[in-house]
Amino acid sequence: MRCYLAIVPALILAACEAPENRPSAPPLPEVESPVSVAGQESVIEIRAAWMRPHPAGRDVTAAYFTANLAEGFEDVLLSARIDGAERVELHGHFMTGDGVMQMREVGPQRIGEDGPLIFAPGSLHLMVFGLPAVSEGETVNGMLTFQNAGAVPVRLAVQSMPPELSAD
Ligand SMILES: [Cu+2]
Numbered sequence: 001m002r003c004y005l006a007i008v009p010a011l012i013l014a015a016c017e018a019p020e021n022r023p024s025a026p027p028l029p030e031v032e033s034p035v036s037v038a039g040q041e042s043v044i045e046i047r048a049a050w051m052r053p054h055p056a057g058r059d060v061t062a063a064y065f066t067a068n069l070a071e072g073f074e075d076v077l078l079s080a081r082i083d084g085a086e087r088v089e090l091h092g093h094f095m096t097g098d099g100v101m102q103m104r105e106v107g108p109q110r111i112g113e114d115g116p117l118i119f120a121p122g123s124l125h126l127m128v129f130g131l132p133a134v135s136e137g138e139t140v141n142g143m144l145t146f147q148n149a150g151a152v153p154v155r156l157a158v159q160s161m162p163p164e165l166s167a168d
Pocket of ligand 1: 103
């Protein structure tokens with residue numbers, strides 16, 4: 001793109017921006033996210049997504065996954081939902097002062113170039129409330145919402161043991 005000589009700065013700006021604003025120009029891709037602090041797009045890949053079968057008589061269970069940043073250099077997991085569940089919270093485990101492991105809700109979780117965002121037993125997990133009981137071998141669909149990547153679908157295999165992570 002070339003900018004031609006103009007005397008008024010505003011005209012120079014207009015001349016430079018014109019190609020993007022012409023009706024014939026393809027629309028800019030929209031980032032499907034509520035806010036975008038980092039102001040850029042990213043692509044997230046989800047692997048090893050699984051959910052524990054409900055313990056007998058309970059309607060709360062936990063789900064796990066590994067999120068990789070395939071494109072972009074930073075993103076934030078804002079929230080999650082699971083089809084059929086009343087509510088999904090991001091949880092973490094913490095050691096209390098007297099050495100007892102407890103879990104509680106945590107805020108948005110960052111993912112960067114320094115490595116995948118891992119939700120795994122004993123660490124970060126999705127706490128799934130009010131989902132009709134699922135059992136081993138079923139599959140549950142859900143959605144992870146990232147600040148830049150937007151809504152990323154996830155398919156969770158219901159199983160008691162963690163899946164093997166492919167070596168890459
Ligand atoms: Cu929890």
